[in-house]
Structures are given as C-alpha cells and as structure tokens.
Amino acid sequence: MxxxxxxxxxxxxxxxxxxxxxxxxxxxxxxxxxxxxxxxxxxxxxxxxxxxxxxxxxxxxxxxxxxxxxxxxxxxxxxxxxxxxxxxxxxxxxxLKPYASVKPILRRLRKKYKLAIVTDAPRNKAWQRLVLCGLEDYFDLVITYNDTKEKKPSSKPFKKALSSLKLKPSEILFIGDNPGRDVKGAKSLGMKTALAFYGLTRGKSRVKPDYILKRFEDILKVVK
Ligand SMILES: [Mg+2]
CATH class of the missing domain: 1.10.150.520 (DNA polymerase; domain 1)
Known part of the structure; x- marks a missing residue:
C-alpha cells in the first residue's frame, strides 16, 4: 500500500x-x-x-x-x-521554535502527502504553539486532546485522524518522540512508525518503531 x-x-x-x-x-x-x-x-x-x-x-x-x-x-x-x-x-x-529543518522539509512533503498532527496537548495550546512557530499552514488536519478526550496510546485520536483523512492505517506513517504513546498507539492500529529519537525525553518501551530518526531530516530517507 x-x-x-x-x-x-x-x-x-x-x-x-x-x-x-x-x-x-x-x-x-x-x-x-x-x-x-x-x-x-x-x-x-x-x-x-x-x-x-x-x-x-x-x-x-x-x-x-x-x-x-x-x-x-x-x-x-x-x-x-x-x-x-x-x-x-x-x-x-x-x-519556542520548530527544529531547524522542519519547515523546509514539511514544504517538500506536503507536495506529495497529506500532513496531519495528532497531539495530546489541549486545542488552545496546540494552536498557540503552531501559530507562534509559523507552522499553522502546513497541515490538512490537527487532532488535539479536545477532539477525543483521550491521550495516546489510546486508539481514539489515531482513529479520529484515519476517519477524517479517509485513509487506512497501512497508508500512514506516524512520527513521534514517545515510544509508549506515539509508537505504541500508531503501531497497534497498523500504521508504520518512526521514532523522533532527537526529541526523546522519556519512556523506555518494548514497542519497536519501524524507523528511528536521529535527526528530523532522516524522514526524507524513510519516505524515499
Ligand atoms: Mg511529543
């Protein structure tokens, strides 16, 4: 797929x-x-x-x-x-800034793929951060805590993204820094997963991602 x-x-x-x-x-x-x-x-x-x-x-x-x-x-x-x-x-x-290569890479990726955010942050904080960082125009969809009232790894926010985008899990790559929330949740639905190792702050997990990103730029090797 x-x-x-x-x-x-x-x-x-x-x-x-x-x-x-x-x-x-x-x-x-x-x-x-x-x-x-x-x-x-x-x-x-x-x-x-x-x-x-x-x-x-x-x-x-x-x-x-x-x-x-x-x-x-x-x-x-x-x-x-x-x-x-x-x-x-x-x-x-x-x-409050995005990692250095985020904007130019998102600009390239959005020519080929739908882009979305699935965050546990409340809606107001998520949008405040997106606007403050100048990232507000890059995404087709932003799912926040308020949309499902459940946090990752609950399947709810991931399913909400799937139904809104009208896509199957096998058509999705999920990228996050938290193994026990991002990788675990996305993987259990059958999405491909990449761990944002550069942002890793906590969370050892037995769940193995499909890819490990040492730098944000590594995403280009994954989707190639
Ligand atoms: Mg995170």
Whole structure:
C-alpha cells in the first residue's frame, strides 16, 4: 500500500518543547528570586520541574504552587507570581521554535502527502504553539486532546485522524518522540512508525518503531 499521509506528534517531534520548558522555567525562577522569593534560582528551577512531573507539563498553577509554601504576605506573593508569569511569557515568545529543518522539509512533503498532527496537548495550546512557530499552514488536519478526550496510546485520536483523512492505517506513517504513546498507539492500529529519537525525553518501551530518526531530516530517507 503506498504511503498517502504522514502524521506527526507536535511537542518534541516538530517543536523543541523541552528546550522551551527549560528556558522559560529558568527565566521564571530568576524573576522570582529577583522579586524577593527567599530561595535560590537552582532550587526554584528544580521545584518547577518537580511540579511539572507531578501535575503534568501543561499545569497552569505551577508558580503559585512554588510560592505558596513560603507563606509570604499576599501582595508580596502576588508580585512574585506575576513577575514569574511575565518572565515565562517573554521567554516563550523568543524560544519556542520548530527544529531547524522542519519547515523546509514539511514544504517538500506536503507536495506529495497529506500532513496531519495528532497531539495530546489541549486545542488552545496546540494552536498557540503552531501559530507562534509559523507552522499553522502546513497541515490538512490537527487532532488535539479536545477532539477525543483521550491521550495516546489510546486508539481514539489515531482513529479520529484515519476517519477524517479517509485513509487506512497501512497508508500512514506516524512520527513521534514517545515510544509508549506515539509508537505504541500508531503501531497497534497498523500504521508504520518512526521514532523522533532527537526529541526523546522519556519512556523506555518494548514497542519497536519501524524507523528511528536521529535527526528530523532522516524522514526524507524513510519516505524515499
Ligand atoms: Mg511529543
């Protein structure tokens, strides 16, 4: 069966999401210390990532949760929290970027294949990142958490993509950085899979992808 569509995970597959989270967290920690949080940048930076681990990387009350245990006077606490949020946002606009070769390669691929995104990110965050990265015009379809209310490796988001594109699993290549979510989910439906090894942050899995991409460019060898 010839390849008709390429499906991508978004974070750490097309977008350098971990770099973005690290840089923004560093900036927020720095701002909190500068505005008077009685601690040090390294400790606060670590604490931010502990909270991400515990509550999820999209958690919206991270800085509040960092500051609360210090039991500061209410205006002092608010000042520090708002300074952290602003430092985070300011940094976000400058560091959230796609991996270097993503745009030129997507431009080539979309001449031959349908392109789609299947992400666990909420719809608003996914689109914010796509627009911020200038990736909003490359895809025929964007499936987010809101579409099925289930995360990969659930079959639901993958099936939603298949029915929307009117394609069979054997006509699809799925690319993602998470073996236990992206590769496992796509493979169990019978899609071809490629692991975005360059974006790999976690997740050992016994599920073996069909291809391993050391760099995003390697996708061109796979579809050739
Ligand atoms: Mg990912």
């Amino acid at each position: 010839p390849l008709k569509a390429i499906l991508f995970d978004l974070d750490n597959t097309l977008i350098d999401f971990m770099k973005f989270k690290k840089e923004t967290s560093k900036a927020a920690a720095k701002a909190m210390i500068f505005h008077g949080l009685p601690s040090d940048e390294k400790t606060i930076y670590k604490r931010i990532f502990q909270i991400y681990d515990e509550y999820g990387i999209e958690y919206q009350k991270t800085f509040f949760r960092v500051i609360t245990p210090f039991k500061l006077e209410i205006n002092k606490a608010e000042r520090i929290q708002q300074a952290a949020i602003l430092a985070y946002l300011k940094k976000k606009f400058s560091v």
